[in-house]
Amino acid sequence: MAAALFCLTALPAAAQPAPEGSWPMAGGDARHSGTAEGPAPPYRTAWTARLEGEGRLEGPVVSGQAVVVVGSGSVMALDAASGRVRWEAERQEGPAGSPAVAGDLLIHTTGRDAGTALVARRIDDGREEWRVFAGGAIPGGLAVDGPRAYVATRAGRVLAVDAATGEEEWRFRAAGVVGTTPAVLDELVLISAQNRSTGTSTLHAVDSGTGQEEWRFSPPATQPSAATSPAAGEGLAFAGLSDGRVHAFDVRTGTERWSGRPLPLVTAFGPFVPSGVPAASGSDGTGLYLPGVARLVRLEPGTGRERWSYQLPDLIEASSPSLSGSYALLGDASGLAAAIDVRSGLLVWKRRLGPGPVGPFAVTPDRLFVSAGREDGVVVALEHDPEGALLSEESPTVLDPIRAGLNFVAAALALGVLLVLLFRGPALLRRRSGEPA
Numbered sequence: 001m002a003a004a005l006f007c008l009t010a011l012p013a014a015a016q017p018a019p020e021g022s023w024p025m026a027g028g029d030a031r032h033s034g035t036a037e038g039p040a041p042p043y044r045t046a047w048t049a050r051l052e053g054e055g056r057l058e059g060p061v062v063s064g065q066a067v068v069v070v071g072s073g074s075v076m077a078l079d080a081a082s083g084r085v086r087w088e089a090e091r092q093e094g095p096a097g098s099p100a101v102a103g104d105l106l107i108h109t110t111g112r113d114a115g116t117a118l119v120a121r122r123i124d125d126g127r128e129e130w131r132v133f134a135g136g137a138i139p140g141g142l143a144v145d146g147p148r149a150y151v152a153t154r155a156g157r158v159l160a161v162d163a164a165t166g167e168e169e170w171r172f173r174a175a176g177v178v179g180t181t182p183a184v185l186d187e188l189v190l191i192s193a194q195n196r197s198t199g200t201s202t203l204h205a206v207d208s209g210t211g212q213e214e215w216r217f218s219p220p221a222t223q224p225s226a227a228t229s230p231a232a233g234e235g236l237a238f239a240g241l242s243d244g245r246v247h248a249f250d251v252r253t254g255t256e257r258w259s260g261r262p263l264p265l266v267t268a269f270g271p272f273v274p275s276g277v278p279a280a281s282g283s284d285g286t287g288l289y290l291p292g293v294a295r296l297v298r299l300e301p302g303t304g305r306e307r308w309s310y311q312l313p314d315l316i317e318a319s320s321p322s323l324s325g326s327y328a329l330l331g332d333a334s335g336l337a338a339a340i341d342v343r344s345g346l347l348v349w350k351r352r353l354g355p356g357p358v359g360p361f362a363v364t365p366d367r368l369f370v371s372a373g374r375e376d377g378v379v380v381a382l383e384h385d386p387e388g389a390l391l392s393e394e395s396p397t398v399l400d401p402i403r404a405g406l407n408f409v410a411a412a413l414a415l416g417v418l419l420v421l422l423f424r425g426p427a428l429l430r431r432r433s434g435e436p437a
Helices: 401-433
Strands: 043-051 058-063 066-070 074-079 085-090 100-102 105-110 117-122 128-133 143-145 148-152 157-162 168-173 183-185 188-194 201-207 213-217 231-233 236-240 246-250 256-260 279-281 287-291 295-299 306-311 322-324 327-331 336-341 347-352 358-363 368-372 377-384
Touching: 058 100, 058 358, 058 368, 066 105, 066 377, 074 105, 100 143, 143 183, 148 188, 157 188, 183 231, 188 236, 201 236, 213 246, 231 279, 246 287, 279 322, 295 327, 322 358, 327 358, 327 368, 336 358
Parallel strands: none
Antiparallel strands: 043 377, 058 066, 066 074, 074 085, 100 105, 105 117, 117 128, 143 148, 148 157, 157 168, 183 188, 188 201, 201 213, 231 236, 236 246, 246 256, 279 287, 287 295, 295 306, 322 327, 327 336, 336 347, 358 368, 368 377
């Protein structure tokens, strides 16, 4: 396990009290609302913790005073007020999704392939409480709802365990491999899986108490795209599936309400970020926020109608949307973090957090916590900057009328030159050489 070395850069002012509230799992909660009341932009850095040799960090998740991230060789809890390490525990290398908090326990993964296990530790001191072997790698995050924790293996096994004891309650076999994070709503666990041979994805709805399947949906066989994790809210389940379309279903019956293609097909993997967790917000920012390969789209949950789309400078590699009040937070692979006003779709704040991809934000009432980096991960705590100024930047996908006009004139001139060369070029050359035209 690489030693965790960190450097702290704090503001001159005295340290603020640790923020209240929590962000216990990927997507903020079991249904992936991705929403909490937090500080508004602009932001300034409260502290930065650098974790050398830990690779790209998963998380963070927050519980009271503890901000927890999972690295390649360890799990660390940082103090929310100062960024100092509260405790550190060893972890065997292997795929890791976002951990989850269940009461006073933190649940994370360790190991690879058949040796992969779920481990529960006390959130206050990191002491191990239980361990259960999952039987396969777990690349996605965990979801906790009530007494149970849910997780899916890459081989397509979905597990439900008692969050307090680790006792396995049921297993379900999905129709393909699973690299996504389960969502839970109305006592149904939602899982998106993908068939390796055909590329077709399937959204499953499984009874959270028994593990019995209630319904499933697979789109028609088309050019296969990577599926997203599901999200749910207001009686609907949402997911981007292998046909490159976003689908909405009645969560109880599985009846499809709408489907649409709001994102362009820009890579061989389709329009979606495979690790992306959509946010089905239900606060002032009511909407479905969908991460594409390089843009964030806000859709109307009831109809699928697009409200706005914002193009980021680089690919969205590790981030998923989080909402702090009326602002959507996201980052790209270049290390740029951004805040977008959900009402207007305008970018109002941005900052480069360092080289390497920005992960999802954890939102608490006083601070935001986010990881970035590829080989040496960093965790950054942000707070509202009362002396900062908001931006008002349109998406690069929105045409600037002046620039568009200049581009049109330049294109027209270039086309004119090309036509002259095509139709009169030979005659001009003969004249220059003295031959008759």
